[in-house]
Amino acid sequence: MNEEDVLRALETLAEADRELEAPPAVEVRLRSAFRKKYQRRAWPYFAALTTALASFLLLIRVPPPPTLEIPPVAAPAAPVLAVTAPAPKVVHRQALQPKEVMTDFYPLMEAPPPFERGELLRVSLPASAMRTVGLPVSEDRLGETVQADVLVGEEGLARAIRFVKYER
């Protein structure tokens, strides 16, 4: 057997193996590892982006005010939160220990996908955002800033919102 025969034999083996590939399970495991690695890293950025987007949507969806003044009596079905002016910056917050009062959560999606995991993000929004979920806000306070918690699902969708008021 000379070198030519050896090369021919090797060629036969190479030809026989040419179609051999790793089983599909390897790709599945790798993709899963990839997703785990990059989702974890991308999550804070994605959530922040979503929140910013949600805030923007809330802003542009503010309907025109039906009346100039909101009646003093709140609707019984929905929890009502009056918008208060932000605390003066010079006040020492720890000393006063303001208490947080929160509304219920209001859905931001009509038919959200099943919720598995998510994050609650505290954001500042214009008071007009409260109107988008049916909460009353007087005209002169529409431009004020309120605090809100946005529930963002693992997939990055803003699912619900609640508003926060500080009481002393």
Next chain:
Amino acid sequence: MLTGDEEAFSTLYRRRQGPIYRFALQMTGNVVIAEDVTQEVFMALLQKTAKYEPSRGSLASFLYGVARNMVLRRLEKTAETEDYRSPEDILDDLTRRETIENVRRAVLSLPAVYRETVVLCDLQDTSYEEAAQALECPIGTVRSRLNRGRSMLASKLRFFSAVRSAV
């Protein structure tokens, strides 16, 4: 891929996994090890424990190099080092072996240093240059190992052939 594009990673994997899997299989003759090595190579790429630098050679030779290190580690673990099997060990099931299996076994019985050169250059169609990058040795060494490997294969296959005629 570096920006978290799963499809890009998947495309890269699909394009490159075949040669890596075949290299590992032809080096070890073991599908389980070949599967593990293939996974570990791409996992190393993903976890950046193996970092590819284009200036140091082609991606193919880089991946072969990573795979080679993993294969050699496996071979050490399974105590299959330079003590390659003698042709007599292979005699027992010679009768049911086809030509391909003869060649496969002959390749597997080569010492690793010759086997990896034969597998890369003759079975994987890798250029001498790429093989040299993957094996981290000069091209001249690749050539000499290839010659030596082929001549060892010739004697093994001659032996198999003689045995077959005698059976």
